[in-house]
Amino acid sequence: MLSSNLRDAIRSGKPVSGCTISGFAPEQVEVLGLLGYDFAFLDSEHWPLSDRELSALITAGDAVGIASLVRIRENSHSAIQRVMDSGAAGIIVPDVSSARRAQEAILSVKYQPQGNRGLSSVRASGYGIKMGLAEYTKYANDKSIVVCQVETMEGVRNIDEIVKIDLIDAIFIGTTDLSNSLGYTGQYNHEKVSEAVQLIENKTKTAGKNLASMVRGDEDPGQYIARGYCITVASGMGLFTSGAKKYINAMRNK
DSSP: OOOHHHHHHHHHTOOEEEEEEOSSOHHHHHHHHHHTOSEEEEEOSSSOOOHHHHHHHHHHHHHTTOEEEEEOSSOOHHHHHHHHHTTOSEEEESOOOSHHHHHHHHHHHSOTTTOOOOOOOOGGGGGGSSSOHHHHHHHHHHHOEEEEEEOSHHHHHTHHHHTTOTTOOEEEEOHHHHHHHTTOTTOTTOHHHHHHHHHHHHHHHHTTOEEEEEEOTTSOHHHHHHTTEEEEEEOHHHHHHHHHHHHHHHHHTO
């Protein structure tokens, strides 16, 4: 169900950690919860997760007390509503290149008077059993999370307007697409990429918003926390690949 703990932690600036889930693997979500991760990052942008599969993954997380943030496949009202109605703690919106795109996502997440999300006694509300709809809408508006991913030069140019949007909880810097947008594909440490990242960081912190980022296999999440990041995300596929590679290399060297 909708998590109060994750939003409260992010609001206070407490570092929280997640890990990506890129396939229909409820067991992996359960493992993340049992290991003490703060949230599962369910990636329906780059992976073919259906609405039914996302709902099952969210339910698996609820069973072990781990919240779910869903990176939506498209910034549309219907796509966002289905995810939120399934009980996600919030969404990660890819390719937010303008304040208008950020505002569109917020309107789809929030109920009146903050948004225009449709209302029903769905799973996220406990099917209307635990609390009435009037109480639930207030709770959902307070606890739902909106993370906007800035990952293009257009987004960088519009960052001042984006970070002014009150109901954005964090700015996720998408360095992979940003490097591609700048013409330095995959060169995360290129001077121009680093300059763009630092600009986003500075503007976001000045506006009092939280920062979020993926942590690559050769990086320490502590380096992001030291730079003021609140949300760090490990790549589940990256962890699997590095572990599998280490194992097979050890076997070949026997």
